[in-house]
Amino acid sequence: MISTTRFIDANIFIERWSTPAAKELTDNLEHEKHCTSVLVLAEVYNKLVKKGAKAAFDYVRTIMGAIQIYDIYQNDLFNAMKNPAAMGINDKIHIEVMKRNNINTIISFDKDFDRDKTITREAP
Numbered sequence: 001m002i003s004t005t006r007f008i009d010a011n012i013f014i015e016r017w018s019t020p021a022a023k024e025l026t027d028n029l030e031h032e033k034h035c036t037s038v039l040v041l042a043e044v045y046n047k048l049v050k051k052g053a054k055a056a057f058d059y060v061r062t063i064m065g066a067i068q069i070y071d072i073y074q075n076d077l078f079n080a081m082k083n084p085a086a087m088g089i090n091d092k093i094h095i096e097v098m099k100r101n102n103i104n105t106i107i108s109f110d111k112d113f114d115r116d117k118t119i120t121r122e123a124p
Contacts, residue, residue, distance in 0.1 A: 005068070007098045008036045009108035010043035012124055013063060021124040025107065026063075034107075035068040037097045039090060070097050087112040095119055 008025070013036075015022040041060050048056035063069075072093060079099075080092035095116055098106065105120045106113055113121040 003102045003104075005033060005035050005101075005103055006105045006107050006122065007094065007103050008034055008040070008067070009094065009106055009110060009113075010036075010040045010047070011109045012107055013040070013044045013059075014047050015109065019109075019124075022109075025124040029063075029066040031067055034066075035070060035101070035103065036063070037070045037072060037094060039072050039093055039097070041069065043090065070101055072097060073100070076100065083116065085112075085116040087115055092116075 008029075012022050012025060016026045017023070041063060044063070045056050045060045048059065053059070076093050076096040077089075079096045080089055083092045083095065085092065091110065091112055094106065095113075095118070098104065098119060104118075105122055107122050107124055109123060111121070113119065
C-alpha cells in the first residue's frame, strides 16, 4: 500500500529563510502528511552550520518533533549503490528510504529526483 505521506528533502528545510514556498511548507508541517530521514537532518544541520546559523541544532530538533523521521539501514545504502540513475548517493539513499516506507512522493527543488522514475518529485 502506497502512503500519502510525502518525504521532504534537505533543500526545503535549508531554503526556508530565502524561498517563500519553502517557508510556507515548513511552517505548516503535519506529522501525518510529512516525513524525512536522519540523513536529511544531517545534511540540513551540516549546511546550516557551514552558513554560520547559530540555531542549527534547535532547528533540526524542532523538525524532529514535528514530523516522522526515518532511520537509514545498511540495505538502503546497498540498494542505493545499485540504482543506475545519474544522481548523488545521498539522493539515492533518500529514494531507498522512501521505497522501504512505501512513500512515492518527495518534495524537493532538486530536479535530479526526476531521473528516477520509481518516485515523483513535487516542488513546494
